[in-house]
Amino acid sequence: MSAVPKVLSIAGTDPSGGAGIQADLKTFSALGAYGMTVVTALVAQTTTGVTGIHEVPAEFAAQQLDTLLTDVPADAVKIGMLGNAALIKAVAAALDIYKPAYVVLDPVMVAKSGDRLLPADAVAALRETLLPRVDLITPNLPEAADLLGEEPAASLADMHGQAQRLRALGARQVLLKGGHLDGDTCVDVLATPDGTVELSAPRIETTNTHGTGCTLSSAIAALRPRHDGWEGAVRAAKAYLTEALRAADSLHVGHGHGPVHHFHAIW
Ligand SMILES: Nc1ncnc2c1ncn2[C@@H]1O[C@H](COP(=O)(O)OP(=O)(O)OP(=O)(O)O)[C@@H](O)[C@H]1O
Numbered sequence: 001m002s003a004v005p006k007v008l009s010i011a012g013t014d015p016s017g018g019a020g021i022q023a024d025l026k027t028f029s030a031l032g033a034y035g036m037t038v039v040t041a042l043v044a045q046t047t048t049g050v051t052g053i054h055e056v057p058a059e060f061a062a063q064q065l066d067t068l069l070t071d072v073p074a075d076a077v078k079i080g081m082l083g084n085a086a087l088i089k090a091v092a093a094a095l096d097i098y099k100p101a102y103v104v105l106d107p108v109m110v111a112k113s114g115d116r117l118l119p120a121d122a123v124a125a126l127r128e129t130l131l132p133r134v135d136l137i138t139p140n141l142p143e144a145a146d147l148l149g150e151e152p153a154a155s156l157a158d159m160h161g162q163a164q165r166l167r168a169l170g171a172r173q174v175l176l177k178g179g180h181l182d183g184d185t186c187v188d189v190l191a192t193p194d195g196t197v198e199l200s201a202p203r204i205e206t207t208n209t210h211g212t213g214c215t216l217s218s219a220i221a222a223l224r225p226r227h228d229g230w231e232g233a234v235r236a237a238k239a240y241l242t243e244a245l246r247a248a249d250s251l252h253v254g255h256g257h258g259p260v261h262h263f264h265a266i267w
């Protein structure tokens with residue numbers, strides 16, 4: 001077997017364990033990767049919403065990155081909640097220094113509960129500073145609309161157009177997630193330099209959707225070192241997420257949108 005990939009999540013916390021850095025670590029472990037973390041923000045949140053955010057000073061996020069990456073290089077990096085423009089710039093600077101092979105950016109802006117996790121005035125920093133430095137971005141429909149300054153896509157045809165326009169902004173690969181559209185299937189659009197493909201999965205009927213975006217982006221980061229290209233890693237990650245949504249059926253956590261379940265074995 002090839003060496004175990006060491007995968008870093010740079011993200012905020014979720015004490016309920018369903019989203020954020022906790023979801024990322026569970027995903028890494030379930031997929032056989034070695035997980036590492038740099039926390040950007042402590043978030044008081046659960047399945048029902050966010051009650052407070054305590055951001056880490058950008059210099060201290062940089063110190064965590066330097067301390068970690070000088071000892072343990074990451075084979076892949078997933079970036080989630082960053083919270084403000086200073087944190088965005090600190091992460092961009094670390095990418096320039098340490099040059100990890102694979103970087104996935106989930107441009108987290110708003111939690112499923114509707115609470116903002118990135119102020120509107122920091123979206124430009126994300127677009128201009130980070131987007132050109134990463135390999136893949138994984139926006140949902142409202143996030144793509146915010147990055148482009150357009151209305152959210154209302155159809156698959158709109159999604160194709162927006163995925164292409166996000167590439168034109170400098171993102172090398174774009175996975176535009178269609179979970180927010182209606183229908184029996186959840187279709188995401190992957191735009192790469194080779195063209196645009198639709199990735200479809202059955203829509204699981206469940207209210208346990210807390211952490212779907214975090215799980216998908218960290219699964220892609222964990223799987224990318226084991227695949228030849230982005231499309232294979234993204235397809236495998238989406239299959240994993242669909243199983244985690246199915247497994248959430250036996251999980252009863254909280255009074256809001258329950259988390260997906262990273263079921264892999266019973267010992
Ligand atoms: N009910 C469902 N069944 C199957 N797949 C789903 C379902 N809901 C979302 N997905 C898939 O989950 C992934 C995340 O999609 P979504 O658009 O919900 O992301 P998100 O809004 O960023 O999530 P989050 O709220 O965690 O930030 C996509 O691949 C989407 O197609």
Ligand SMILES: Cc1ncc(CO)c(N)n1
Nearest residue numbers: 012013019020081111112
């Ligand atoms: C910290 C964190 N990151 C991402 C999400 C996804 O919405 C969340 N709820 N919390």
